[in-house]
Amino acid sequence: MSRARSSPWRSVAAHAALITYTAIALFPVIVIVINSFKTRQAIFRSPLSLPDAETFSLVGYQTVMTQGDFFLYFQNSLIVTVASLFFVLLFGAMAAFALAEYRFRGNPLMGLYLALGIMIPIRLGTVAILQLMVASGLVNTLTALILVYTAQGLPLAVFILSEFMKQVSEDLKNAGRIDGLSEYRIFFRLVLPLVRPAMATVGVFTMIPIWNDLWFPLILAPAEATKTITLGAQIFLGQFVTNWNAVLSALSLAILPVLILYLIFSRQLIRGITAGAVK
Template sequence: MTLADRDAATHGPPSARKRGFSLGDGAIQAVLVLNAFIMLYPLFVMLMSSFKTNAEIFTSPFALPRSLSPANIEKVWNETNFVRYLANSVGVTVASIAVIVVVGTMAAYAIARYEFRFSGAVLMFFLSGMTVPLKLAIIPLFIQLDTLHLIDTYAGLVLVYVAMGIPSAIFIMTGFLRSLPRELEESARLDGASEWRIMLYVMLPLARPALVIVAIQNAVPIWNDFFFPLILITSDDRKTLPQGLTVFMGEFTTNWGVLFTGLSLAALPITLVYIALSRHFIAGITQGAVK
């Protein structure tokens, strides 16, 4: 039996193999299209509802709006405290991500690139923060922040988010930095570069995809978080968007068109940032390792 006969007996004729691969690819594409529809359709309904009145939403919730009137957007922007809530969310999210990326990267770099005693124990200490949800410790956390006079402050909220994000940041960055070849930093040392310059100008540019992953993974839950602002923030001027949008819901009646408009505007910034960072992530992967 020749090699071609053996391959045909084992795998079937080429046309059958090609047809099988085509059917499999088609099934995968169908599942992906269905998943995209399930994920995007609620967002589409929310966006369309932001141009409707209450009467339109109740009579035809899934239909297209009769007109693309900006009346709801004007109400949200001019008659509510939405701009203040938006600024609070941007400030808290940017500050939290900056501290998480800086502290997490420095700790991960020390663990991944330097050999010292108990390095494994230090890594496990940080990773233990991923095993217990911080929400379970909300009572002692509230008491501690109250003792430090950090209740109803941006600093207290940022510290909570930093404590939540550092373990995952160290986990991601440590694994990525360990995969980089040591020859790069050894060559830089031979050229007289300091350890600080090696980290900033040699290693961190190569770790850009991991930095983007850390930023995305932490920015989305921080932006959407409702629990901690509800517990730690009491002043209306310091509320973030998820907490601030609840004021759009009245005790007896709710203007659902205005509420959907607020939700759409709240989702827009983080969606744009996510798209931009995703493109940057793809570009970072294709960059050369050595300049």
């Protein structure tokens, strides 16, 4: 299709523009990571050069490891993210199945009700959420965060998953029914395995905002024992603001796990965005 447009000049220009923007996107991240491996003098003397034998130093990482309780924070973030993800996917898929599979009175209304949360951010209910958590004694527990993130993730999960569940073959489900499978078995044994790719996409979408959130950990669970990595990093960075080695190392440690996960799942994520956007 692009016969008329494939002049070499055009392609060079396109690459030049894209390389420039890629550099802008990656440069700050790269500067932080390479400087985290340098001595203090080298960080300031030549911020843009790579560490060499003389300027290499891990002193920042040592500070982070001894000062902040990053393993605990990391563990908290992991528990919150994995548990929320599990509930979003399980409850979301169940509700999506009910909406996609059965005709019952109030079905469209129910779909609309659940879709409200896609546009209205849960953050606006914070004042009352905090009161709810205080009343139920859940402040400074990971449970509070898991509940909030489950509620936050459900609307989009239900919306996307029900679109996919409508595509599951009717014959397959009816064959299952004739074989005497219960509706629960049909859902768990037949439908769920078939929508696994969609579940992965929803999972990635759900996971990133939960892992990165600062607002709810700050408000609902700021205690030392329940800090997530994002909140822990925020506080650590504030305390060590003059210790450049420590700050750069902490930032690098916060970036790397997300970056690695992203590189593993980027194909899934991009496919999810592009598939969802076609509509």
